[in-house]
Amino acid sequence: MPSIDLEYPKQPYSKVNRYDSRASYALETIHSIVNTCPIVHVSFTVPDSPFPTILPMIGQMGSFERPSADTGDVLELYLHGYVSSRIINMSRKANGSGGSGESSPGEAAAAAEGLPICVAASHVDGLVLALTPNSHSYNYRSAVLFGHAALVTDVAEKLYAMELITDGVARDRYRHTRVPPNAAEMQSTSVLRVRVAAGSAKVRSGMPSDDRADREDGALLGRVWTGVVPIHYALGEPLPGPYNRVDRVPAYLEEFRAEYNRDAREAALEAAAVPVKAAGAKRDD
């Protein structure tokens, strides 16, 4: 564990402008949000397209060089992809390992860094129901990372990332499957490593906070229910597949499920219980 709380640098593109009382640049906060989201959303620009694009992807943060690193340490984001997908092809090109043509010195410099991407991970923790539509909000924890994605080519690092990502879907799953992946599997799966340049998190918690005039309106208070409806993911009863022959759901899976459900529910309840941070912070962004 680092002796100080590490923070990402505030860059013009990563700084939270609205409700900065809700903002955090702490690695611990940001990495925790990313690693507990079942999916992340990855944005990148595509040549010749009028629009940026977004892909939902599976990702986890870790450190191949220091596998025992904590959530608050400097980490990289590993993303799971397929060799033929556009983001993988673009990352390969941006990384200079798949280009066939010539490139200018500037392109080569950019290429060494990888494909510029933005990654968002968001938890919704509660529906915040206020007296007026405008004071309605969500309790949420959202993180955004900015960085450069490059294809992982080292076999050992790729195996590290595949285990990290599989266990990110269901804890302890990797070693309970048929591993290591064979040659065909290693070839068909690509892993991107994102070196993070900056990041930020934004968290809204607590109860509704309406304007004073509304809070003092007795007739209104008598008519409109206000409070928080907690919302969280829930993992249901495991459903065996057509060729499953293991009668009992394994203990590691049931423990993961129970813990996941308890943690998800508690996060939503705790978010509702936390007082609103700042007096002015009454609407979400």
Next chain:
Amino acid sequence: MPSIDLEYPKQPYSKVNRYDSRASYALETIHSIVNTCPIVHVSFTVPDSPFPTILPMIGQMGSFERPSADTGDVLELYLHGYVSSRIINMSRKANGSGGSGESSPGEAAAAAEGLPICVAASHVDGLVLALTPNSHSYNYRSAVLFGHAALVTDVAEKLYAMELITDGVARDRYRHTRVPPNAAEMQSTSVLRVRVAAGSAKVRSGMPSDDRADREDGALLGRVWTGVVPIHYALGEPLPGPYNRVDRVPAYLEEFRAEYNRDAREAALEAAAVPVKAAGAKRDD
């Protein structure tokens, strides 16, 4: 309801390349995914930033001109924002209604359309646990829209969108609050209307599908549990806020909660029950 199933045009930037058997361009499918997600992720490019950016936002699809339109009709996406936020400022500028400087004819033409954005909405329906890490997957329903965002300036349209968005968070909530918004509220809230140029959805459902060699490995089958763990959002018991004076949670809210929880659970169970579409479609993207 339209007499035919409308589809978005397949553009180079919107076409699904991997596992196109899982792809859909049907307005009905895409709009349903967007309107049932508590949040969407919005991507746009920022001048002078090396990275695109992503914002989690609240949005709903509807039609101000034909409020009774069905989910499968041509709709616009309405996004909720604040006047001072970057995306609102950029949309205002792109829309030509807030620029103070001169612009070239090319810029003016682009400005008339609005800010080019990409919007993603994703549901996770199940953890698909297979014999090998590589065959692991999620059941999911994801939609991506590409379009131009412009600030809504018409008061009636803005009110329509505010009701649409509020009721998107909790059904029937808007008319049970203090409405209409007052002048200060109308001014502090901005609404973006996204004219959709193209869109696509991708859906993975069903049980794990491993390679034949693994499915015929008796020792492996005897050791690794395979199947789907359903995952869905759940709305918990409403928690009254500090100035709530309505003792009983209103019926419309309890009905919404019960229906939401039932639908969310059923969607996850149905996704697991649906057979995998194509023989080759065994891994997610």
